[in-house]
Amino acid sequence: MITLTVNGKAHQFNDDGEMPLLWALRDVLKYSGTKYGCGKGLCGACTVHVDGQPIRSCITPVSAIAEQKITTIEGLSEQGEHPVQQAWQSLNVPQCGYCQSGQIMSAVALLDRNAKPNDQDIDLAMSGNICRCGTYQRIKKAIHLAADLATEVKGS
Amino acid sequence: MKKIENVSRRGFLKKLGISSTALVLGVQLPSMLTIPKALAGSLATDKFAPNVYVQIGTDNIVSIVVHRSEMGQGIRTSIPMIVADELGADWEKIDIVQGLGDKKYGSQNTDGSRSVRRFYQPLREAGASARMMLQQAAANRWHVDVSETKADNNFIIHETSGRQLSFGSLVPAASKMALPEASALILKAKQDFKFIGKSDVALVDGEKIATGATVFGFDVELDNMQYAVIARPPVLAAKVKSFNADAAKAINGVVDIVQLADLEEPAVFKPLGGVAVIATNTWAAIKGREALDVQWHESEHQVYNSDTYKEALAKGCDNPAKVLRSKGDVAKALSDAKQVLKASYYVPELIHVPMEPPAATAHYHDGIFDIWACTQTPQSAQGTVAQITGVAAENINVNVTLLGGGFGRKSKPDFVVEAAILSKQLNVPIKVLWTREDEIRNGYYHAASYQKLAAGIDERGQVSAWQHHVAEPPIGATFSKGADLIGSEASLGLIDMPYDIANVRCAIGKAPAHTRIGWMRSVTNINHAFAVCSFADELANAKHQDSKAHLLTLIGKDRKIDFSTENAEYSNYGETLDKFPVETARMKAVIEKASDMAKWGRKLPKGHGLGIAMHRSFVSYVACVVEVSENSDGKIKVHDVWMAVDCGLAVNPERIRSQMEGAAIFGLSLTFFSELTANNGVIEQSNFDGYQIARYSDAPTTHVEIIASDAAPGGVGEPGVPPIAPAICNAIFNATGKRYRELPLKQYGIV
Numbered sequence: 064m065i066t067l068t069v070n071g072k073a074h075q076f077n078d079d080g081e082m083p084l085l086w087a088l089r090d091v092l093k094y095s096g097t098k099y100g101c102g103k104g105l106c107g108a109c110t111v112h113v114d115g116q117p118i119r120s121c122i123t124p125v126s127a128i129a130e131q132k133i134t135t136i137e138g139l140s141e142q143g144e145h146p147v148q149q150a151w152q153s154l155n156v157p158q159c160g161y162c163q164s165g166q167i168m169s170a171v172a173l174l175d176r177n178a179k180p181n182d183q184d185i186d187l188a189m190s191g192n193i194c195r196c197g198t199y200q201r202i203k204k205a206i207h208l209a210a211d212l213a214t215e216v217k218g219s
Numbered sequence: 220m221k222k223i224e225n226v227s228r229r230g231f232l233k234k235l236g237i238s239s240t241a242l243v244l245g246v247q248l249p250s251m252l253t254i255p256k257a258l259a260g261s262l263a264t265d266k267f268a269p270n271v272y273v274q275i276g277t278d279n280i281v282s283i284v285v286h287r288s289e290m291g292q293g294i295r296t297s298i299p300m301i302v303a304d305e306l307g308a309d310w311e312k313i314d315i316v317q318g319l320g321d322k323k324y325g326s327q328n329t330d331g332s333r334s335v336r337r338f339y340q341p342l343r344e345a346g347a348s349a350r351m352m353l354q355q356a357a358a359n360r361w362h363v364d365v366s367e368t369k370a371d372n373n374f375i376i377h378e379t380s381g382r383q384l385s386f387g388s389l390v391p392a393a394s395k396m397a398l399p400e401a402s403a404l405i406l407k408a409k410q411d412f413k414f415i416g417k418s419d420v421a422l423v424d425g426e427k428i429a430t431g432a433t434v435f436g437f438d439v440e441l442d443n444m445q446y447a448v449i450a451r452p453p454v455l456a457a458k459v460k461s462f463n464a465d466a467a468k469a470i471n472g473v474v475d476i477v478q479l480a481d482l483e484e485p486a487v488f489k490p491l492g493g494v495a496v497i498a499t500n501t502w503a504a505i506k507g508r509e510a511l512d513v514q515w516h517e518s519e520h521q522v523y524n525s526d527t528y529k530e531a532l533a534k535g536c537d538n539p540a541k542v543l544r545s546k547g548d549v550a551k552a553l554s555d556a557k558q559v560l561k562a563s564y565y566v567p568e569l570i571h572v573p574m575e576p577p578a579a580t581a582h583y584h585d586g587i588f589d590i591w592a593c594t595q596t597p598q599s600a601q602g603t604v605a606q607i608t609g610v611a612a613e614n615i616n617v618n619v620t621l622l623g624g625g626f627g628r629k630s631k632p633d634f635v636v637e638a639a640i641l642s643k644q645l646n647v648p649i650k651v652l653w654t655r656e657d658e659i660r661n662g663y664y665h666a667a668s669y670q671k672l673a674a675g676i677d678e679r680g681q682v683s684a685w686q687h688h689v690a691e692p693p694i695g696a697t698f699s700k701g702a703d704l705i706g707s708e709a710s711l712g713l714i715d716m717p718y719d720i721a722n723v724r725c726a727i728g729k730a731p732a733h734t735r736i737g738w739m740r741s742v743t744n745i746n747h748a749f750a751v752c753s754f755a756d757e758l759a760n761a762k763h764q765d766s767k768a769h770l771l772t773l774i775g776k777d778r779k780i781d782f783s784t785e786n787a788e789y790s791n792y793g794e795t796l797d798k799f800p801v802e803t804a805r806m807k808a809v810i811e812k813a814s815d816m817a818k819w820g821r822k823l824p825k826g827h828g829l830g831i832a833m834h835r836s837f838v839s840y841v842a843c844v845v846e847v848s849e850n851s852d853g854k855i856k857v858h859d860v861w862m863a864v865d866c867g868l869a870v871n872p873e874r875i876r877s878q879m880e881g882a883a884i885f886g887l888s889l890t891f892f893s894e895l896t897a898n899n900g901v902i903e904q905s906n907f908d909g910y911q912i913a914r915y916s917d918a919p920t921t922h923v924e925i926i927a928s929d930a931a932p933g934g935v936g937e938p939g940v941p942p943i944a945p946a947i948c949n950a951i952f953n954a955t956g957k958r959y960r961e962l963p964l965k966q967y968g969i970v
């Protein structure tokens with residue numbers, strides 16, 4: 064038995080420890096905000112945070128998580144008030160929206176370690192996240208906006 | 220705009236039941252064939268069938284049915300904008316109801332870039348008739364003439380006295396009013412629009428997407444649901460020989476193994492067959508499938524190898540089987556020409572890779588199917604499930620989830636049928652999930668194509684002859700086994716070449732299909748426009764002329780083109796030429812606009828080049844200019860894309876821009892990276908490592924301008940794609956002097 068702490072809540076997990084965290088989250092624990100896109104660590108749709116670090120949950124077995132804290136898109140804020148979520152909405156970033164959970168989780172992780180990333184920082188940090196709809200340019204803009212929003216929040 | 224609900228059919232019908240608490244009204248909508256008439260279609264489609272609904276409750280909430288599928292184009296925002304505007308609704312008091320698959324809505328086949336094109340007028344009329352009935356109800360209450368009233372923010376207002384009544388309070392009276400005659404409908408004047416044409420409307424699903432709360436096809440969860448992953452034939456129509464059910468069942472979580480009926484071609488929308496692994500979770504199903512070790516019989520399609528197939532296509536161009544457009548005498552004009560230019564273009568087989576692969580959940584119970592799927596076409600899902608399972612269509616409820624991208628893949632409901640068959644057989648709710656490998660290896664493909672062009676330049680330096688031969692396996696083969704000549708695809712950029720040239724000949728060669736051929740965002744416009752717009756640029760270069768100036772000359776004087784005068788049967792995306800003419804003035808206007816945006820003709824930094832292309836598709840016009848540079852290692856970077864679009868009246872400019880931005884990336888992906896190859900009938904790529912698409916560092920800045928127009932709204936989702944590849948290759952030529960005629964460009968080591 065493994066205890067998985069997702070968004071602050073502890074869950075007992077009795078299934079196959081080799082199961083990738085993605086499927087444990089989605090099918091067993093019913094956190095469907097984290098998406099499947101490739102299952103091979105190639106697209107970033109499944110990105111979640113483990114102790115604040117972005118990881119690809121599709122290639123991370125549950126057994127590798129142990130005591131660490133998992134944060135999914137659902138746990139980023141109570142009601143979508145995280146600056147990144149706000150920026151995404153105010154710039155109408157998404158098209159289909161399917162990749163966006165992963166994009167947002169990668170963006171949040173980037174801003175956590177670099178409060179004012181430039182375009183190159185963004186390209187680098189986000190290069191593992193694919194958006195087939197092609198929202199890259201808006202995401203870049205939204206990350207800059209989120210950086211500004213976060214500074215304002217801190218400042219006020 | 221607050222809640223968004225996806226109601227079940229029973230609840231939905233209850234809600235729409237005529238009662239004094241709800242004003243329900245139906246409008247006539249054009250109905251179109253729901254099956255496979257992908258895009259081009261015939262003209263005889265304007266039958267009239269029931270009904271889209273606007274519903275207003277006594278609680279003053281306006282429910283608007285969105286009957287088209289949301290896959291990123293923004294239709295769940297655009298349809299309510301149209302209806303709410305005419306109605307005079309308060310945007311904060313709108314509830315969006317996703318329509319179930321049902322003929323009463325008219326066509327729900329969300330492809331061919333036609334949601335707004337086909338429904339703008341009917342949806343406005345729906346809003347206007349509701350508004351006029353509310354106005355009449357209020358006028359009666361006040362004993363004033365209805366012309367003294369207006370609607371705004373969910374109120375009917377008496378202009379002179381300032382009295383007002385909320386929509387909700389008028390519901391009982393309004394529901395007793397007679398429906399206004401269509402001829403009596405008063406539509407809003409353009410200057411009074413509050414939502415249509417405005418750019419400040421937030422995406423209705425924006426908040427849910429940002430919080431991970433949306434439901435896509437992959438996300439549907441039902442009580443006692445089981446998960447299915449299917450081993451499908453690696454070669455089209457290969458039948459199952461054997462498999463190891465015991466090994467699969469030994470996997471923890473695997474519940475059942477079900478062999479599906481082998482596919483008999485034509486494939487149509489039928490499941491591909493194979494063996495399904497049913498499990499308590501997706502991971503167990505995937506592991507189970509690995510353990511199955513399915514052995515397959517041989518299939519006639521294992522002769523398919525991309526390299527030899529390409530050669531056969533090239534030969535097909537040399538011996539065209541059918542001439543589809545002919546004007547003047549091309550053979551003579553070519554032999555009389557002072558200079559003859561020839562070029563061949565190749566675009567490989569491609570696949571959609573929507574970020575969300577296909578997924579569908581079916582629950583068969585009490586003789587009824589409840590289905591949830593990320594489908595672009597709930598009615599053909601319903602129809603195909605009915606046909607294959609024998610359950611009557613009216614007992615099949617198809618709920619449309621959000622689509623994690625569609626691009627045409629999800630307008631083929633084979634995956635929905637799989638879920639239905641399994642649920643009926645096993646008597647439990649079943650979710651069928653396609654892995655990325657399934658999506659890439661078992662798709663409906665964009666056909667590989669070979670094209671040979673020739674042009675003559677006469678003594679006066681004019682292009683006097685244009686010959687375009689194409690060989691590509693047809694979409695028709697998916698619906699009629701053995702079909703080997705394209706049909707409707709020819710109207711997508713081949714026979715509608717718009718240049719003013721005295722002698723023109725377009726012809727097609729035979730090409731047998733060995734995979735399921737389908738339509739992918741903008742379909743054969745991709746390859747046809749690549750060849751036509753590249754070749755136009757090659758002619759400019761041959762004549763030592765500026766690319767843009769030459770393009771304008773080629774297009775020629777202002778006129779409306781009727782290809783039927785050149786022995787061509789042009790389908791104009793199922794529209795009449797009266798309503799949607801082929802106008803050269805609009806072509807030139809987008810070219811001028813995009814050139815202005817890019818400052819065409821400016822001095823460029825060393826190693827940089829601009830390229831231009833214009834293409835009309837889905838009755839809209841898009842020109843784009845691309846700036847690229849070559850670095851010292853010979854690597855190409857795309858810096859900026861300037862796109863000018865004339866799609867008639869712009870209903871939702873914000874989403875039009877985002878569709879163009881997306882089209883630029885879609886086009887860039889297939890220009891540089893994407894390619895499928897077959898080896899003995901098996902697609903060799905299987906995931907984003909082998910089948911690559913653009914990532915962040917590849918993404919240019921895309922600038923979009925929309926031409927102001929009062930023309931009828933045209934398509935938006937697809938027309939941005941075709942001009943991208945030729946504009947990039949034209950820009951590379953202008954930067955480097957190297958002309959690339961085969962995609963993707965990664966084969967040349969320049970990315």
Ligand code: FES
Nearest residue numbers: 100101104107121
């Ligand atoms: S699903 Fe995990 S990286 Fe694609």
Ligand code: FES
Nearest residue numbers: 159160162194196
């Ligand atoms: S928004 Fe559709 S894949 Fe990114």
